[in-house]
Amino acid sequence: MTSETGFDHKLYGLFPQPRKQPDEGLKELERVWETPRGWKIITAVNNNYIGFWYVVTSFLFFLLAGILALGMRVQLAAPMQDFMSPDTFNQFFTMHGTIMMFLFAVPAVEAIGVMLLPQMLSARDLPFPRLSAYAFWAYLIGGLSFFASLFIGAAPDGGWFMYPPLTSTAFSPGIAVDFWLLGIGFIEISAIAGAIEIIVGVLRTRAPNMTLDRMPMFAWAMLVFGVMIIIAFPAVILCTLLLEAERMFNWPLFDPTRGGDPLLWQHLFWFFGHPEVYIIFLPAAGLMSMMVATIARTELVGYRLNVLALVATGFISFGVWAHHMFTVGMPRVSTGYFSAASMAVSLPAGIQVFCWIATLASGKIRWSTPALFVVGSIVIFVMGGLTGVMLGMVPFDWQAHDTYFVVAHLHYVLIGGMVLPMFAAFYYWTPMVSRTPLSERIGRWVFWLMFSGLHITFLPMHLSGLMGMPRRVYTYLPGRGLDLLNLVSTIGAFIFALGVLVFLYDCARNFRFTAKGPDAGNIFGGGTLEWLPAGLYSTRSIPVVHSREPLWDNPELSREVEEGRHMLPDTATGTRETLITSPVKAEPQYIQLMPGPSIWPLVAAIFTASFFMSLTVQAYPFAAFSAVVTLAAILRWLWDTDAPLAVEQAEVGGGIVLPVTVTGASSHSWWALNILMIVIGMIGALAVFAFFFLYGSSPEVWIAAPALGQTAMIAGMYLGVLALLWAGRRVLRARAGRVAGDLPWVLVMAGALLATWALYCDITGWLDAGLDPTATSMGAIVFMFMALQGQVVIVSLIMVVYLAFREARGLVTTPHNVTMDIVARFTGFVAVQGLVFTIVPRLFPGA
């Protein structure tokens, strides 16, 4: 096999090492990874804790949103009831949808990823533990404050899709919509942080020789999940920015009387919203694939097909968004395209379902509670998928759209595709984190209650929809033939809830969390690495992997790993560390030093939350204060990283010596930064889409652009920024072995300042041309470009100041330095984005 990085694959033959490691090493490892005691546990950043808290929190939101659903079902149990007012009902269904999608489903799969991935990949932790901690705390605090808006009657009531103009100031003057926009925008930041962590984790922290082709299916699913998040979530962030700009500054992006268009929101929202469904489903499908293999005690049939299906689903899901909009009056050609794409996306789903069935058929089934959930999920998911095919047929959708038929469809898909697999996963992976497993007997009760409750609730809704019952109604008239159907649905909902209650009882009785063992162990007989004996540091040594199910193929593996006979036994540098491997073939590349417990991610999360909350209630001074504290906390936590090294390289066993941290293209931070730039770039690209959409919708409000000479000058300035950055890096490289000196950061600083000046010229140019952001949609979107550009300019200015501080302390190393690398690269991105934002509107002016 050819090598990806020049690593000699024969070296894998050295493992397992013949001799076990001395016990002192294990003690040292335990000391290094020790968790802070007492209340200081909140400073923990280890994924064993963060992952678990994350899962518990997301489940809490599942329960809260479920309680809201029960409230709605009581209201709808009989016609024209007064159990709750229309306003309360509207808040309930808005919060139910919003919480289930944003605060339960996405965080839950992300949480399961944070908890399971390092174990499955045999990494000591995810690559950015403090970022995980920040993402978790931001989510917990932001989520709970968002939910609390219900108690003060200020919960949003515009639906989870928040369509303007209902959510514009004219029809929703209060702060409820702002709560949604800022709260959800904030939680999306947390989700994106998690996604970056997961992508880098999957690609760079796998056990040696765990090639992409040997990766557990869940890791594949999480990789696709991560990529989909960084492409899709920017759309909802842009949505919230645009609507907030309309609400706060009166920029008419969605107001048709000034050239805006309410359909712009729908396009952007569903460009996020439909992939969102697969973002939720794919990780659960990954869990299913892994559980199916264990249940059938055989490798997954069609591993590569399944990978192909995951990737294809991710890809196609970005081309189907407008099937949520068949009734807005689209041209026939567009409906045809989106209908075809929506049909096409069922093929990869079919592949996955039949891979599972084939695996079950080819193996030797061991029946268990997870198995029951898995089989039940398949049936429900298929039923939901089929009603999805029905809705993909445009003429049928014109009838069924926005009726209870769709409510039934989406709940079948999401419960069959995500909720029941999650419960299966709870039963299956509990032995990994609990001293005792959950009860097989109680688990069957849970399953049958949920399974029957689901059908009793949602099967009748198909008919309610065809009977003409629209969605999002707080009541219905008597005599429409809907009374009995709704009563049955309500009864079903309570049966389902009873199942969840029994599950909680099972947890209370049997779940005993343990992060460092001993846990209940591999009772279902799984073959992947998460079932290796592990402590807070994951495994004592990191196994060299030769197959997809290493534990089945080498029954001795657990013992070998525990005796420290594989790679990176104990600790090589006396600090927290993990092995970074290459993205395709997982060849060992370097040892990453990992940050330990820290209060700063928590502080940053608290003040990020308070920043967004203060914005919502328009307490601007406090918002500014919170922003400063957040920034300080983040910079403080970063300060410890990228420190000059005590040791440059270390042995990872078998005489193999690896460098300790690297810079440039093989560094994990380089990967993370590039992903972040994709996220920001997506926001920009979608803003450009919005520009052209509005241009097409209302060309009459477009005005002439400033003179061409001015455009050329600004473009020249941005090119100058790139030149300065290039020079800065050259200088740093030329000073290899010497101190970095002031020149590199001065050059980078000059670049950032030039970018700032370019933006200033762009803004004044448009103002002089008579463009007013509050007058027309053109003004609004062009100034939105500049607002987006302003954000990244500010970030890059903060970064260069930070770089200057580090240089003053002698922390900038030559010839490469991670901080310098990142600051220069980001500032380069700022210049490129500025160039696009300058040129696009000036090349497409109006008459």
Next chain:
Amino acid sequence: MTEGLAGALWGWPPPVLDPAGPYADSVTVLAWALFAMGVVVTGIVVAALWVALRGPERWRRVLGGEKAVWIGGVAFPGVVLTVLLIWGLTLTASLTKPITGDEMRIRVTGEMWWFRVEYLDAAGNVVMRDANEVRIPVGVPVVFELRSADVLHSFWIPHLSGKLDMVPGRTNLLRAEATRTGQFGGVCAEYCGGPHALMGFVAIAKEPEEWQRWFDARVAADSVQPLAAVSTTNPQLAQGRELFMENGCAACHRVAGTQANGLAGPDLTFMGDRATVGAGILPNHRGTLTGWIGDSQGIKPGNRMPSYDRLSAQQLDAIAAWLGQLK
């Protein structure tokens, strides 16, 4: 009483499966075909699962390879979906045939939370105003010009056609035709805040001659004022009219031939002739009308009409009596 109305407009069989015109007919056929497809495919998957878990060894071997995945997961759905897609696209094309311009035109504007209805002549001028009710002749193609005055709404008469959204700043055209007489329920299908749940209307299909007589009379009454019914000598009706004018009703409602020319709310020129009160929710008679005027906020919380609970029962009844004879 409510039950009677809703039952007449909606009820069994499900409207989507009980078409009353060509634009709903073919979709009903499609719906049944899709339903059959769904049942058959679910059956196949459940059978396959049963074989995988409990079936004879020989069958399990057949099912347990990649070939089964290609057949069950790719080839079979591929064929089924292609057939469906072709059907769906052809049907979409036939349901969106170009509008010739000769169709009858009715403009319907979604408002929070009712429907403004305007009948247009060939030149596009408004010739008659109504609210929450559209009357069409059987066998005549109709085009509804759908607009919105505020937020998104959606116009849906499941017996006659699929739904189409009412989007601020745009005009969407919906084709419909009734092939039998009757009253058909309609609703707003896009969430529009507040009492969205109680935003309905009625579509009434009549024989062409009968419809023409009705329409001509309406057009005449809407333009040639005053109406006989407006200037009454009956003391109770006169009192009702007076109360209507004095209490601010006229600021929002128009009654042709009087000084009431408010345009914010539904046109009441032919209130007595309307099938429903409160936008498709209550049957129209003196009792419900009285209740609506006195307690519209209790019946439809959050709607734009205040409850006139400061008026006495007798006064409310007088207003209802006057409105009820405006035909």
